[in-house]
Amino acid sequence: PKDEAQIKLGGEPARFSGIVVDAQGQPLAGAEVLVHAISLPHDGGRIFFRLGHVHSPLRTQSEHEGGFQFEGLPPEAKIGIGARSEGCAAYRGGDSDQWPRPGDGLVITMYPEAAVAGRVLLDGEPVTGVTVLAHGQGHVSWGETGEDGGYAIAGLRPDTYIVRIVPPDDCAAAARTGLKLEPGQHATDIDFELIEGAVVEGRATMAGTGEPAAGAHIGAVHEALPGLPHWADADEQGHYRVRLAPGRIKLYCYHGAGDSAKQCEPK
Structure with a gap:
């Protein structure tokens, strides 16, 4: 019934x-x-x-x-x-x-819409298909680079933004922080140069047993981007690798459904 x-x-x-x-x-x-x-x-x-x-x-x-x-x-x-x-x-x-x-x-x-625009380059050459994110207070907008490496993100409200990219593999880029946009302002030349960056790698293991924490989620939080971690998943042996722009970072690890975040210190 x-x-x-x-x-x-x-x-x-x-x-x-x-x-x-x-x-x-x-x-x-x-x-x-x-x-x-x-x-x-x-x-x-x-x-x-x-x-x-x-x-x-x-x-x-x-x-x-x-x-x-x-x-x-x-x-x-x-x-x-x-x-x-x-x-x-x-x-x-x-x-x-x-x-x-x-x-x-x-x-x-x-308010009149604000906008940001710029280019993503590698060794001075344009990079296509890179996602660019503009983070405001509690909201995010995005765009993608075209064949000339250029991007534009319109429809933004007045706020202070962090603008960053999702870089291709084996690359990193520093974020643009503290970008204050007034109503109707169009900020141009917000460019990003891809660099080799720094690599953080290690192994996640289970406390008490030392067994690999396969599938653990590792979040690397750059000092310039609090609350915006770069994520990497541990492989079957617990190994992980994440690439970031140079700077101080904090590491967090999640493993298993409902697991709470644990702050880790790189060794």
């Missing part, structure tokens, strides 16, 4: 409304506003339903005076709001503890 599901209906539906404005505080018409997630009370906490930033079924457009609204949502809901408008950086809202509740007056400010 099939399981029966009970659905309880009740309470007044939630209504959210607000306004979209530009960087000068003027109403912005025609912006696409969407709900990318919904949070509801559950067992003393909250449960999240992800709708996505691209294909969310809950979307609308701001009206002539910039206004928008969503109706018929569950009582006590909190929602994650996103917005897009041509020539502006995408708006993705804040952390879930900052999501609005019904009745909150929402003001979404859209």
